[in-house]
Amino acid sequence: MLRNIRMILQYVGTKYHGWQIQENAFSIQEIIEEKLSLILNEKVRIIGAGRTDAGVHALAQVANFKTLNQLPIHKIFKGINSLLPEEIAVIDMGEAEMGFNARKDAKKKEYYYQIWNGEVIPPFLAPLAKHIPYKLDQERMSIAAAIFLGEHDFTSFCSSHSNIEDKVRTVYHSGIEVTGAMIKYRIIANGFLQHMVRNIVGTLIEIGKRKHSEREIEEILMARDRRKAGFAAPAKGLFLARVYY
Numbered sequence: 001m002l003r004n005i006r007m008i009l010q011y012v013g014t015k016y017h018g019w020q021i022q023e024n025a026f027s028i029q030e031i032i033e034e035k036l037s038l039i040l041n042e043k044v045r046i047i048g049a050g051r052t053d054a055g056v057h058a059l060a061q062v063a064n065f066k067t068l069n070q071l072p073i074h075k076i077f078k079g080i081n082s083l084l085p086e087e088i089a090v091i092d093m094g095e096a097e098m099g100f101n102a103r104k105d106a107k108k109k110e111y112y113y114q115i116w117n118g119e120v121i122p123p124f125l126a127p128l129a130k131h132i133p134y135k136l137d138q139e140r141m142s143i144a145a146a147i148f149l150g151e152h153d154f155t156s157f158c159s160s161h162s163n164i165e166d167k168v169r170t171v172y173h174s175g176i177e178v179t180g181a182m183i184k185y186r187i188i189a190n191g192f193l194q195h196m197v198r199n200i201v202g203t204l205i206e207i208g209k210r211k212h213s214e215r216e217i218e219e220i221l222m223a224r225d226r227r228k229a230g231f232a233a234p235a236k237g238l239f240l241a242r243v244y245y
Helices: 028-040 073-083 138-146 196-208 216-223
Strands: 003-011 046-048 057-067 088-096 108-116 150-153 168-179 182-189 238-244
Touching (some): 003 028, 028 046, 028 073, 028 088, 073 088, 108 196, 138 168, 138 196, 182 196, 196 216
Parallel strands (some): 057 238
Antiparallel strands (some): 003 057, 003 088, 046 057, 108 182, 168 182
16 A cells, blocks of 8 residues: 655755755755665655755755555654764654645745854854854844735845746745844745745845845845845755744
């Protein structure tokens, strides 16, 4: 009997060229499929909720795969975690309805980006956050972040190499959270474009540096021109935090 198995994964994406399998590049999907195929003794293809870019991390990436193997869930769970490298882990696994598709059934996704706004960044945080050693104007950044709420055309914040035609997305939450020197930008939307969050963060950082007015966000959105927005913040600070179904 064919089974559909759902799992939740965490990973540090530093060493990997993103989630999706690519030629001549090492991906998260590739290594998980390889290990599952060994355990189940059949070729496995997994579907991920979000195609995170190179260097991006995940706290709750959702994926599913189908298999004819009847090995109990707890044995698949234990087996896959015994074979995965330490920077990747399956934290939950269970049977799903046959029609469940981790990517197509996702309603919303949540990402956050970490900025360490202190003179010196702790070494253990350096691989996981963008370091800005001089004080950012957090109030201006918060005002700018709120402007992204609602439905907008995000062409100005999408990679210029993207071939997706429809760049309209709906944002349900967009805000700045501050804990000590750590600034987190959190965004929830019904979908994301390539480099969208990183381009938003780069723009917010420039606003925090007072290079631009927070009100320029509206002009940048209306321009539908990638050159109008700020730089792409490095991938190392970005996390896929949650997928909503």
